[in-house]
Amino acid sequence: MRAWRRDDRGLATLETILMLVILVPLLFAILEFGWLTQRWLAQDGVALQAARYAGELGGDRPELRSYIQEQLLLVGIDPGRVVVEIEPSNIAWREPVRVSLRTDEQVAIPFLFTTSVAVRSTAVARGEVNQ
Amino acid sequence: MRQDEAGTAALTTIVMLPLLLVVLVGVLEMGALRAVAHRAGAAADLATIVAVGDQDQLELALSGKLRLAADAADIARDYFARNLSATVPALGASADAIAASADIASFPTAPSLDPRTGARYDRPTIRLIASIPIRTPGFAALLMPAVTTVTVRSVSSPR
Numbered sequence: 001m002r003a004w005r006r007d008d009r010g011l012a013t014l015e016t017i018l019m020l021v022i023l024v025p026l027l028f029a030i031l032e033f034g035w036l037t038q039r040w041l042a043q044d045g046v047a048l049q050a051a052r053y054a055g056e057l058g059g060d061r062p063e064l065r066s067y068i069q070e071q072l073l074l075v076g077i078d079p080g081r082v083v084v085e086i087e088p089s090n091i092a093w094r095e096p097v098r099v100s101l102r103t104d105e106q107v108a109i110p111f112l113f114t115t116s117v118a119v120r121s122t123a124v125a126r127g128e129v130n131q
Numbered sequence: 132m133r134q135d136e137a138g139t140a141a142l143t144t145i146v147m148l149p150l151l152l153v154v155l156v157g158v159l160e161m162g163a164l165r166a167v168a169h170r171a172g173a174a175a176d177l178a179t180i181v182a183v184g185d186q187d188q189l190e191l192a193l194s195g196k197l198r199l200a201a202d203a204a205d206i207a208r209d210y211f212a213r214n215l216s217a218t219v220p221a222l223g224a225s226a227d228a229i230a231a232s233a234d235i236a237s238f239p240t241a242p243s244l245d246p247r248t249g250a251r252y253d254r255p256t257i258r259l260i261a262s263i264p265i266r267t268p269g270f271a272a273l274l275m276p277a278v279t280t281v282t283v284r285s286v287s288s289p290r
Contacts, residue, residue: 022144026155033159037166038243052180094185096213122217123173124210125269126181 032107036117042075043082043101044121051057051099051123054130059097060086060131068101077103091127153273160269167221168281173264174214179257179287182207186289187239197289199239199255207235207257215263223264223278233261254288 050068057064064086069079085100100122108114182203190198200206212230220224237246240255244249245258264278271277 015139015144018141019144023151024146024152030155030158033162037162041166041169044170044173048177051177055181055184096210120217122214123177124213125177126184126206126210128184 021111025112028109032109036105036107036119039077039103040119040121041106043072043077043103043119044123045120046071046075046077047099047101047123050101051097051125054097054099055091055125055128056087058127059091060089068099072101093127093130096124097127097128098122134240139261143173146290153232156269156272160267162265163269164265164279164281167218167265168263168283170218171215171261171265171281172283172285174211174218175259175261175283175285176287177198177214178207178209178211179285181210181268182237182257183255183287183289197255199257199289201239203239203257204235204237207237207259208233211259223265223280229261235259244254250286252286252288256286256288259283259285 046068049071050064053067054060054064065084068082068084072079072082081103083102085098085102087098087100088095091097100120102121103119104116105119106114107117134268183199185200185203185206187198187200190196208230211233212226215222215226215229234247236247236258238245238252238258241252241254241256243252243256245256247260248258250258261283262280263283264280267275267277267279270279
């Protein structure tokens, strides 16, 4: 037993590994959370502007779809990964229009898990054209 | 001597782990709080913008002057609730309740003076001030309030 206790070769390595297993997930949790929050706020901004534009156009129009794609690219989001819903597709003056954006983002925490998180943004504006 | 130091790093980690977890939870919760507060502010902005987008059509036709619609404050309240509803899981009250308690004032003609803020408006204006209760379970785990209230303000005028 005494011989075993005196033999501390590799102990520092073992302790370092133990610390890394704890600290690395903590670090990645903070990084991933910040990244997800940034994505959410950026996508939210696009949804808000798109809802206003939908109100000006009178609903779901090709110009609106193009605008959303451009804005998503500007904030660093791949438009191909975003599901866009505009309801209703046609609105009259003073009627509400809802623009929803959804992206499935991967979150990976080393040693713990990898999962997909749905980032959703919704904005409601009002029809501004008398069709 | 080296034998005495065996396990020091592991012991330090175990002792520091609760502190690290506290810092982690605090940082994450603070970030979430700021994100939700930002979202609520954006909802308030959109609500007031929508409300000032609708003008008193009769006044506009008769005099050519901008004058807010008579129901502008109600419209702002309605759209504030609609836009807050996307954030409801993070809120400490329903979107309708928060919107109902919001202080929304309409200043349909200009110039006007806001009795609450003292601001002078040179154009027709909608002003919204709301207290947003936000769930903060991370803070609750650190023996702090489970709900944190932030105040959002928004002012919009037509061009």
